[in-house]
Amino acid sequence: MLRDGDVGGRPSSETAPIVAGRGLRRTYRRRDGEEVRAIDGIDVEFGAGEFVVLLGPSGCGKTTLLRCLAGLESPDAGAISLRGSTVFDAEASVDLPPEKRRAGMMFQSYALWPHMTVQDNVAYPLKVRRAGSAEIRARVDEVLRLVGCAAIAEQYPGEISGGQQQRVALARAVVARDDLVLFDEPLSNVDAQLRETLRTELSILQRALGFTAVYVTHDQSEALALADTVIVLNQGRIAQIGPPADIYRHPASAYVARFMGPVNEIPGRLTRREGKDSVTTSLGTFDATRPLPSDLGSDVLLVLRPSELSVGTVGAAGRQVEATIRSLQFQGDYVEVLVTAGQQELLIRDRSDQILQVGQSVLVTLPGVARAVVPDDGLRPTRLPFTDEAA
Amino acid sequence: MTTSILAKRSRPMVRVAPLRTICLVLGLLMAALIVLPIVGTIVRTFAESEGLSAFTRAAELDDLGTTLLNTAIVVVVAVSAATLIGTVLAWLSERTTARMGWVSEITPVMPLLVPPVALAVGFVFLFSPRAGVVNVAIRSFTRSEATTGPFNIFSWYGLLSLYVIELIPVVYLVVSAALRSVDPALEQASRTAGAGLFRTFVSVTLPSIRPAVVSSMFMSLTIALTLFSAPAIVGATAGIDVLSVRIVRLLTATYPPETDVAVVLGLLTLICIGAAWTVQLRILAAQRFAVVGGKGQRASLIDLGPWTVPAKGLVLTFLSFATVLPALGLILVSVQRFWSPRIEIATLGFDAYRRVFASGSITREAITNSVALGAAGATIALMIATLCALALRERATGVFRAIDGLLKLPAGMSNIVIAVGILVTFAGSPFNLSGTVAILLLAYVIIYMPQASIAANSAGSLVGRQLTEASSIAGAAPSRTMRRVLLPLMVPSLASGWTLLFVYMAGDLTASVLLASTNTPTVGYVLYEQFTSGSYPTIAALAVVLTSVSSLVAFSVLVLSRRARTT
Numbered sequence: 001m002l003r004d005g006d007v008g009g010r011p012s013s014e015t016a017p018i019v020a021g022r023g024l025r026r027t028y029r030r031r032d033g034e035e036v037r038a039i040d041g042i043d044v045e046f047g048a049g050e051f052v053v054l055l056g057p058s059g060c061g062k063t064t065l066l067r068c069l070a071g072l073e074s075p076d077a078g079a080i081s082l083r084g085s086t087v088f089d090a091e092a093s094v095d096l097p098p099e100k101r102r103a104g105m106m107f108q109s110y111a112l113w114p115h116m117t118v119q120d121n122v123a124y125p126l127k128v129r130r131a132g133s134a135e136i137r138a139r140v141d142e143v144l145r146l147v148g149c150a151a152i153a154e155q156y157p158g159e160i161s162g163g164q165q166q167r168v169a170l171a172r173a174v175v176a177r178d179d180l181v182l183f184d185e186p187l188s189n190v191d192a193q194l195r196e197t198l199r200t201e202l203s204i205l206q207r208a209l210g211f212t213a214v215y216v217t218h219d220q221s222e223a224l225a226l227a228d229t230v231i232v233l234n235q236g237r238i239a240q241i242g243p244p245a246d247i248y249r250h251p252a253s254a255y256v257a258r259f260m261g262p263v264n265e266i267p268g269r270l271t272r273r274e275g276k277d278s279v280t281t282s283l284g285t286f287d288a289t290r291p292l293p294s295d296l297g298s299d300v301l302l303v304l305r306p307s308e309l310s311v312g313t314v315g316a317a318g319r320q321v322e323a324t325i326r327s328l329q330f331q332g333d334y335v336e337v338l339v340t341a342g343q344q345e346l347l348i349r350d351r352s353d354q355i356l357q358v359g360q361s362v363l364v365t366l367p368g369v370a371r372a373v374v375p376d377d378g379l380r381p382t383r384l385p386f387t388d389e390a391a
Numbered sequence: 392m393t394t395s396i397l398a399k400r401s402r403p404m405v406r407v408a409p410l411r412t413i414c415l416v417l418g419l420l421m422a423a424l425i426v427l428p429i430v431g432t433i434v435r436t437f438a439e440s441e442g443l444s445a446f447t448r449a450a451e452l453d454d455l456g457t458t459l460l461n462t463a464i465v466v467v468v469a470v471s472a473a474t475l476i477g478t479v480l481a482w483l484s485e486r487t488t489a490r491m492g493w494v495s496e497i498t499p500v501m502p503l504l505v506p507p508v509a510l511a512v513g514f515v516f517l518f519s520p521r522a523g524v525v526n527v528a529i530r531s532f533t534r535s536e537a538t539t540g541p542f543n544i545f546s547w548y549g550l551l552s553l554y555v556i557e558l559i560p561v562v563y564l565v566v567s568a569a570l571r572s573v574d575p576a577l578e579q580a581s582r583t584a585g586a587g588l589f590r591t592f593v594s595v596t597l598p599s600i601r602p603a604v605v606s607s608m609f610m611s612l613t614i615a616l617t618l619f620s621a622p623a624i625v626g627a628t629a630g631i632d633v634l635s636v637r638i639v640r641l642l643t644a645t646y647p648p649e650t651d652v653a654v655v656l657g658l659l660t661l662i663c664i665g666a667a668w669t670v671q672l673r674i675l676a677a678q679r680f681a682v683v684g685g686k687g688q689r690a691s692l693i694d695l696g697p698w699t700v701p702a703k704g705l706v707l708t709f710l711s712f713a714t715v716l717p718a719l720g721l722i723l724v725s726v727q728r729f730w731s732p733r734i735e736i737a738t739l740g741f742d743a744y745r746r747v748f749a750s751g752s753i754t755r756e757a758i759t760n761s762v763a764l765g766a767a768g769a770t771i772a773l774m775i776a777t778l779c780a781l782a783l784r785e786r787a788t789g790v791f792r793a794i795d796g797l798l799k800l801p802a803g804m805s806n807i808v809i810a811v812g813i814l815v816t817f818a819g820s821p822f823n824l825s826g827t828v829a830i831l832l833l834a835y836v837i838i839y840m841p842q843a844s845i846a847a848n849s850a851g852s853l854v855g856r857q858l859t860e861a862s863s864i865a866g867a868a869p870s871r872t873m874r875r876v877l878l879p880l881m882v883p884s885l886a887s888g889w890t891l892l893f894v895y896m897a898g899d900l901t902a903s904v905l906l907a908s909t910n911t912p913t914v915g916y917v918l919y920e921q922f923t924s925g926s927y928p929t930i931a932a933l934a935v936v937l938t939s940v941s942s943l944v945a946f947s948v949l950v951l952s953r954r955a956r957t958t
Contacts, residue, residue, distance in 0.1 A: 104864065
């Protein structure tokens, strides 16, 4: 199948989805008797070759959902089908064990068996599926070469580096060429630089082998980099589902907006101007680039990413407001500037090389239109805890 | 196309049904074997002795008050001393520069290799007032004219020292394990806050390991109440009777055996243990303990400065008193013709060993029996415990938790009481196991089941859950996952658990003294029986053989399992 080339790409509409879950619910009972809804009514459908990332903070239910798909946990309600055949159905009392679900999985701890060599670890899924020994050898060699671990085939997991362990775990997850591979925060245990390398390798491998990937992470940059589809989870429910660019640019809620990176949230009211939806805030009125789902007059938040703002008159296409610099943080490629404009805090990524000072009065350039507007959830995260003089 | 199998939603029930069934059956069997004899015996005692006459006769026993007082003194003093010394030793070896590489690694296991009965005999040979090897050496070194002393093992301090030496390893083992899991940053934070070494130990280290200290105290209290070797061999000559010896004597030294009175005394022991258990629970519940990190990182050792050498000396002194010295005493007596204060090189020889191994001798039979019982008992107990640990790992439901707790129940009871229960239940009809190897095996498996269960559980818990999940995901059926992943990874821990069980069982005295006979002798039984009447070199040689077999088995199993472990 490796030699067959790219069988991946976009999900095709004629075939059954690789993964379909509906109404999935899983409740835990804590020691004190309180019920925790780990996943709470989730419907998903993943196509062939699709790279799906389940994203959310710890406790949002992403790992539970993945483990339910794998068969390592059983939901309390709902149904799961893989490749069109039911593997779990709470009502019909169907629950196929993990070994019958034909999925690969890469664990957070890698879970390499310490008493087997790298080769034996990778060969294991083939052996238990009764492949011939010649085929096993060929496929293990091939996949180990693919992940750059051919040279350490004879070694034990305890003798190789963390990055190599990761690659071996990846090799073991894909060696059986299942059309579904599950990833449980597989990159969270390595340092930042190695993580980026492995992320790229994983992405290339997934395109080459064409399997459907379901990938759990709490790292939004990882999600943006890898995903065809991002599913943001919040307290066991799907907060938003869509391509990474959509989720980043058009968050459906303040929760999603905040989770996708630092944001400026400017409270305002939904108004209408010349037939267009717009947002009126203390910094002015911004026309929305698309119709907004909220009711006219409702409280909303205008979401501005720090890179959409700039300090000074550079590229003054939008509108400008007066502001005072409260703090400066040099970050290499940019300077993170925190200013206050009236009561409003604004975080800015300034990429110019201008000299700035704390306390300085500056003009801040805002975009002319409102791209991201979400319903106001009443939360007001602040970056300046000591704002007595600013008030 | 749809290959779905019909199954209950709680899938593991289906997946490991055979394992669970086996575990359930075994668990119920063990439950019956552990609980029924004791309950049955107690009920029978009440029923057959017409009301409370057993209690009346128990109360009328000669010197019962003295026995109880003696027991209380021994238990309180020995347990306090052992807890203190054991905790300090553990702290020195785990946390300070007194740590001595491999010596510290094997310190907790070393004392186990000299079985209690051999230790007591060895101490008699060392510190007997007239002919004790150490006493003779000191007298000749100081050119003393005296014919006895300076030490006398047959005394209060002699008896208490033996108790303390027997109990220290128990405390050490538990406390050092706890110390290893306490985040060293807790101590470092205290030191950087300006607290000194001692203050840090008292106000940070001790509170964070208090649960371990308390539970090790409870464990050593149970053992102290039950310990039979030291009071039987040393206390009898010293004229200090304790409860455990009285119970055994009521069953073996009187005819007909006063079983019902013995049971009443056993009940008394159980009540003491129960009371201690309640106190332990209360202490543990009242405290909030420091968060214990599970990082298992090697802490930077606390520098004791000039105290390092004395501290190392303390650890080595304990080791030599618990193992090296008694072993030397045993060896020295075993190569003599008869135990005499003067050692004449010319007369030394291995006659005693020849006698021990002489064909048809009771000693030879005892060795064969003890080794066979140790091997068989360790294997059976560990198999049962492993099956139950696996079932518990698959699904920790109430039933399996209950079985797990049940397997550990004998640890909270007196070994002697269990042995009495087995004697009363299985010796006569309908089982008629009296004087058979089977009744010994049964007793060993039950009495040492807690140790087996702890070993199996920890072996299982050392294998991360994801390791077995990865195998299921790869498509392996549960039986294959167990065979290829779980069991191979458990082997090293199971091997050391087996060693421990073998050493306990081969050197057992408590159960043997009640259940063995001249037809089915064990080493512990023969050592005890012959101590007052037999030839000392033969006794010493038998004890040396027992210690050597235990050590040999322990070391070879440990070496083999270490070699098998490839990571």
